[in-house]
Amino acid sequence: MLAAVAAASYNGDPVFAKGITLGVWIIELVKLVAVFAIIMVGVLFMVMYERKAVAYLGNRWGPNRAGPKGWLQSLADGLKLFFKEALVPEGADRWVYRAAPVIAMVPVMVSFSVIPIGDTVTVAGYTTRLQLADPPWGILVMLMASSISVYGVMLAGWASGSKYPLIGAVRASAQMISYEAALGLTVATVVVLTGSLHTSAIVAAQHGGVLYHWNVFRAYGLPAAIFFVAITAEMTRPPFDLVEAEEELAGGYNMEYSSIGFALFYLAEYAALVTNSAFFVTLFLGGPDGPYWHTIGPLWFVIKVLAVLYVYVWIRATLPRLRYDQLMDLGWKKLIPASLAMLLIVAAGHISWRWGLAALSGSLFAFILLSRAIEVGRTQVEEGAQAELESP
Amino acid sequence: MSFLAATGLAIGSAWALYGVGTALVLAGALGVVLLRNPVHCALSLVTTIFGIALLFVDQHAYFLAAVQIIVYAGAIVILFLFVIMLLGVDRKEARAPENVRLLVPMALVVGAVAVAELLALARLQYWAAGAKSTTQSLSGPGSDIQKLGQTIFTSYLLPFEMTAALLVIAIVAAVALVRRRSQPPPAPPRKSAGALRHPARAPEAPGAAVRPAATAGAGRSAAAATRSPAAAASTPKTSNETREGRAVS
Secondary structure, three states, X not given: OHHHHHHHHOOOOHHHOOOOOXXXXXXXXXXXXXXXXXXHHHHHHHHHXXXXXXXXXOOOOOOOOOOHHHOOHHHHHHHHXXXXXXXXXXXXXXXXXXXXXXXXXXXXXXXXXXXXXXXXXXXXXXXXXEOOOOOOOOOHHHHHHHHHHHHHHHHHHHHOOOHHHXXXXXXXXXXXXXXXXXXXXXXXXXXXXXXXXXXXXXHHHOOOOOOOOOHHHHOOOHHHHHHHHHXXXXXXXXXXXXXXXXXXXXXXXXXXXXXXXXXXXXXXXHXXXXXXXXXXXXXXXXXXXXXXXXXXXXXHHHHHHHHHHHHHHHHHHHOOOOOHHHHHHHHHHHHHHHHHHHHHHHHHHHHOHHHHHHHHHHHHHXXXXXHHHHHHHXXXXXXXXXXXXXXX | OHHHHHHHHHHHHHHHHHHHHHHHHHHHHXXXXXXXXXHHHHHHHHXXXXXXXXXXXXXXXXHHHHHHHHHHHHHHHHHHHHHHHHHOOOOOOOOOOOOHHHHHHHHHHHHHHHHHHHHHHHHHOHHHHOOOOOOOXXXXXXXXXXHHHHHHHOOOXXXXXXXXXXHHHHHHXXXXXXXXXXXXXXXXXXXXXXXXXXXXXXXXXXXXXXXXXXXXXXXXXXXXXXXXXXXXHHOOOOOOOOHHHHHHO
16 A cells, blocks of 8 residues: 555656756756766775675785775776776777777666665755656666666677687676566566555655565565576676686686776676665665664665675675576576566565465466476486487 | 746757657668678667667657667667677678669669558558657556556457467477477587587587687688578588688688
8 A cells, every 4th residue: 555655656856846947957967976976986995895805705815005904906906997008909890899898887877877875855945856867667777777788798798809708798698688587577576566666666665664664575585585696697796707707718708808998897897786786775675764763864775785785795705606507597497487476476465365375376386387397308308318329 | 937948948858859769760770771790780770779769758658668678679689699699690791682683673662662651651540650649648647657557458468468378389389499309410520619508509500600710711712602691600611701710811
């Protein structure tokens, strides 16, 4: 009920209610610059945070020379990269080669604009949300960005005119497309719970109370886990980093890039990490709202994003890389059916508990059928391989 | 005064949206037809898709705009690129069709007929071009995804389900074709096996793009052999007109 009311009353940012005046322009401009600054500072921080945390998890010191306790290391690395020579390999497709880093960067930047960092604030008579844009397509921006960012990786690998990058790019595009389906289905679960695509409505529906309003509990936990795994694979973070496996592909799709091109890929990777952690917080962890002290929204938001980011670093330091067939198995045979079943169960449970129970039992039945089918398929493939071996 | 300015801005932004969308669609379409490199053509197709998404936004069909990008730009053109890269037709294309003399007038006639048909439909029948409205969306206020969902799952339930069944049947058929028991004998051994291991790779179409160049001379003789993509895919010895082949020769 609450969700339906919230959905009906949300119609974009209230700042536009009185028409577009000079004040509105200034406010939007300030918000634009602020979002850009948040991403940049977030990336600089995250690079250091990751190196430090991985070092401590590996019982090392990590970078500790540049600046106080080494915290300016990522800035120094960035400056160094920008002063290097930008090479274009001889076999490269120049136009696409130069465009690919930008294509990787832009969607991430755009998708951060819909993340609600706080509730509304009133400045000089203008009431506005603490988010750059609240478009009617809302959370779909995230799916759009993740589907467009495939182009950055894919075109970089192809345009480099070299083999390892191409293999990395082909791996990347297959992996990203595979996990996009599970990602979309879990997002749909949240949209069903909320009844709106607006990110502001999604966080408003989770507002108040002590934790139990959060979508991670309202969706029975599993969709949040699936979403987390799917965005990890989508970003090609460890343990899904087959795309840039150093031992096999010498670095993968960005191997031939130097200087600014490489810096942009690096930037896009970490910006995606920050943005997708923020999306995880928005969709499942209540966005800018904590268990207590509901007024300090932005602070809660930052704390939660940092916690999610730490989980990423932790995973990177802990888990070994998946094999390619394990990756595809996980994506197609486990995550997609599970997210589909959870979508049905959550939607049915949203109507009444009887329907929820019916959907649950139906899903369990389908699960048994599916595992049997997979088993039969596997034995058939093995028999086929055996027959092929035995035939001359 | 501010009301006038706001109205002016609204109209201006609507026109800008329409103008940019149309320009993107047309530029992309021209690129698809005129560019030589298939990858560039596919990217032009993406441009067209973005333009169409903008036109959807202009029509207040926000959900369709988003889906246009997610499905078409994010999945379908990616698959095109995938196939282009795997088949290794990314540098040489069948540039000279067989019968240019016959094809050009035929293309002109068919194109003219299609344009005339479109214009006639747009003038005569509103179901083809949509009814005209300049002030608001015709289906009334409210979120478009809600209206779309209700329409699909009530009035158009049968076509929707049939489309879904069609897609499932197509997928099952594709899997059945690939997983046939009686497999043709493997291709003649190459110097080194293709480095690419991917389930999407059909055994009949080895990834020519990522195979090491067989000989230096293969690149030169390939120009004649790569008249059609099919030929390029089926003759592994001569299809090495990739950047690798060029670099060696």
